[in-house]
Amino acid sequence: MSEAPDNQNPQAQPPQAWGPRPAATPPPQSHQWGEPPQAPPENRSPTRSPAPPKKRHRVFFWFFLAVQILFLVWVIAGVASGNGTDESCSGLTGDSLKACQDAGDVGTTIGVGLIVAFWVATDFILALTYAIYRFATRQQRA
DSSP states (O other), X not given: OOOOOOSSOTTOOOOOOSSOOOTTSOOOOOXXXXXXXXXXXXXXXXXXXXXXXXXXXXXXXXXXXXXXXXXXXXXXXXXXXXXXXXXXXXXXXXXXXXXXXXXXXXXXXXXXXXXHHHHHXXXXXXHHHHHHHHHHTOOOXX
C-alpha cells in the first residue's frame, strides 16, 4: 500500500529509497500516532491445514544403540571363546588340568573385564559429546 504525498501537510516527507541509511542520519520520527498494526486475517479454510512440525531425526540415538549392540556381541563372543577345553591343556590330568583350566578362565575374565571397561569409557565419551552438542545447539531464552 503506497500513499500519495500529502499536499496539505507541509511537514510531509518525500518517499525514501530502499537500502541502508547512512550512519549519521537518524531514522525519521513521526509526531503523530499512526494506526495500530492490524492482526493478519484468520484463515479458517478447511482445505488448508498448517504444516506439520518437522520430525526430529534421531541419528545419535540409533548410533548409540548400534554401539551398544556391537559391545554386547563383543562381550558374548569373549565369554564364549573362553568356554571349552583348550588344546594347550590336552594331555594334562588331575591338578595340572584344573590349574590350566582355571588359568584360562582367569584370562577370559580379564579379557571380558577389559571389554566392559572399554564399553564404559566409550559410553562416557559418547554421553559427553552429546551433552556438548546439545548445549551448543540449544535455543537461547529471550
